Amino acid sequence: MTGIPSDRRLRILSTSDLAGIDITLRDVLATVEGAYRTLADGLSDNPRKLTVKPGDGHSVSYAMLGRDGTREVVAVKTSYKHGLDKGREEQHYYTTLTLYDDVTGLPVAMMDCSRIGSLRTPAVSALLARELATPGSRTALVVGTGTQGRLALPFLVTALPDLERLLISGTHPDGLAAVRKELHTHFPDRDVEVVSDLRAAAGEADIIVASAGGHTPAAIEADWLAEGTLSVLVGHGLAPSTLHRADRVIATSEAQMNVTGVDMADTDGKLPSVDAEFPAVLAGAAPGRTSPTERIFAYNSGLVVTDIALGHRFAQLALGTCLGTEVALWQ
Numbered sequence: 263m264t265g266i267p268s269d270r271r272l273r274i275l276s277t278s279d280l281a282g283i284d285i286t287l288r289d290v291l292a293t294v295e296g297a298y299r300t301l302a303d304g305l306s307d308n309p310r311k312l313t314v315k316p317g318d319g320h321s322v323s324y325a326m327l328g329r330d331g332t333r334e335v336v337a338v339k340t341s342y343k344h345g346l347d348k349g350r351e352e353q354h355y356y357t358t359l360t361l362y363d364d365v366t367g368l369p370v371a372m373m374d375c376s377r378i379g380s381l382r383t384p385a386v387s388a389l390l391a392r393e394l395a396t397p398g399s400r401t402a403l404v405v406g407t408g409t410q411g412r413l414a415l416p417f418l419v420t421a422l423p424d425l426e427r428l429l430i431s432g433t434h435p436d437g438l439a440a441v442r443k444e445l446h447t448h449f450p451d452r453d454v455e456v457v458s459d460l461r462a463a464a465g466e467a468d469i470i471v472a473s474a475g476g477h478t479p480a481a482i483e484a485d486w487l488a489e490g491t492l493s494v495l496v497g498h499g500l501a502p503s504t505l506h507r508a509d510r511v512i513a514t515s516e517a518q519m520n521v522t523g524v525d526m527a528d529t530d531g532k533l534p535s536v537d538a539e540f541p542a543v544l545a546g547a548a549p550g551r552t553s554p555t556e557r558i559f560a561y562n563s564g565l566v567v568t569d570i571a572l573g574h575r576f577a578q579l580a581l582g583t584c585l586g587t588e589v590a591l592w593q
Contacts, residue, residue, distance in 0.1 A: 407437025
């Protein structure tokens with residue numbers, strides 16, 4: 263790339279580039295929490311995401327633009343998933359994040375955003391649990407053994423080290439084995455219980471993280487929950503009743519919940535109003551849990567400011583070790 267001006271070059275960070283970067287769960291949690299606090303302080307911008315979905319529902323596409331006011335970085339994230347009407351092995355998923363330095367005006371990097379999303383989302387669930395779980399919570403149940411399900415428990419234990427029982431509900435033997443392996447990687451002395459009776463497990467759990475795929479048969483009902491339960495919806499696994507009959511509803515973004523949470527609507531196609539948004543709760547500007555016995559429903563939808571912060575952190579680590587490939591994209 264010699265002789266080509268730096269403003270015409272873009273560093274590409276591939277899946278394999280990012281896979282080799284070592285980052286701790288605590289680092290991820292701190293980075294994501296910082297992004298929320300910056301947003302709550304009014305220093306960042308996180309507009310509502312744009313969505314495109316064909317009538318038959320076989321694919322879905324998202325575009326998200328945002329600005330991190332602390333890092334002074336602007337970014338665009340795109341996400342495209344094809345084959346929603348098929349099994350997991352037949353689906354295609356592509357997501358990218360492009361970062362620009364808003365001080366110099368130069369591009370920082372374009373990267374595969376899949377690892378960032380796989381870390382950011384369970385980190386948010388763990389932060390929701392830390393802030394909203396009833397005091398003295400000891401049992402956590404995760405529904406689903408895909409990418410989000412595999413990292414949910416390690417993040418929960420990192421944020422809430424006093425958790426004693428870790429439960430997993432899933433139907434894929436390989437996925438269940440992967441959940442146990444991921445937990446042992448981060449916490450060798452901890453183990454997970456595989457549950458066969460989802461209703462009984464939901465009634466025992468203080469925290470439920472529903473991260474299953476769209477084809478899951480799991481659908482936890484409000485009647486199954488004990489007093490004080492926190493239910494976090496990431497993907498699927500909770501029935502609409504857990505939202506509509508909750509004592510309190512918290513969302514990372516009410517606007518995004520209204521876009522991506524339509525499958526939780528009531529028979530009239532409506533979603534309830536949100537009592538508070540999580541960035542404000544995290545910053546202490548709005549109450550989270552107001553009673554130890556209230557059942558809280560928390561909607562975890564991705565905010566691009568968290569992708570920007572974590573993506574920028576990965577870019578810093580990658581550039582420090584000269585990872586990636588520079589291309590003369592604008593030459």
